[in-house]
Amino acid sequence: MARRGTGTGPGLPHWLALALLIVIADQFTKVLVLGSFALGEGRVVTDFFNLVRVHNAGAAFSFLAGASGWQRWFFTGLGLVAAAVIVWMLKQHAGQRLFGFAMACILGGAIGNVIDRLLYGYVVDFLDFHWAGMHFPAFNVADSAITVGAIGLLLDELLRVRRAR
Numbered sequence: 001m002a003r004r005g006t007g008t009g010p011g012l013p014h015w016l017a018l019a020l021l022i023v024i025a026d027q028f029t030k031v032l033v034l035g036s037f038a039l040g041e042g043r044v045v046t047d048f049f050n051l052v053r054v055h056n057a058g059a060a061f062s063f064l065a066g067a068s069g070w071q072r073w074f075f076t077g078l079g080l081v082a083a084a085v086i087v088w089m090l091k092q093h094a095g096q097r098l099f100g101f102a103m104a105c106i107l108g109g110a111i112g113n114v115i116d117r118l119l120y121g122y123v124v125d126f127l128d129f130h131w132a133g134m135h136f137p138a139f140n141v142a143d144s145a146i147t148v149g150a151i152g153l154l155l156d157e158l159l160r161v162r163r164a165r
Contacts, residue, residue: 009095015104022108026141055122079114102152112142
């Protein structure tokens, strides 16, 4: 975990606004996909990228997607608990720019996917990258934000360790 910041960086409202922008972008793109594609329908964009409507009742890489339905509420609860912990951490470390950015990305992504689970019972995925006949599991803006946030946390920790030397 990052150390408590005393810097003059952005405050909690700044990070919450970034998370909200991510949620809005995520939900907007999902509404476009839901309105434009039937389930399983796709459109080729480039030689390595398609848009495709996929429903994921599980977690990352469709983990537990085939379960009997309990996973919807489990992952919704997990996302809400994670969001609460992230807001608390942002409040404690709001002045740390990279840490705050990373946590705001994860927060926005988590809330975006929680909204899907509450509204539909599954997460809407639509970004389909592929190479040489192999497809990476489809994902969405929320998943992208979570990934960017996780990379940011790793970088923040590496920089913190490096500064400590």
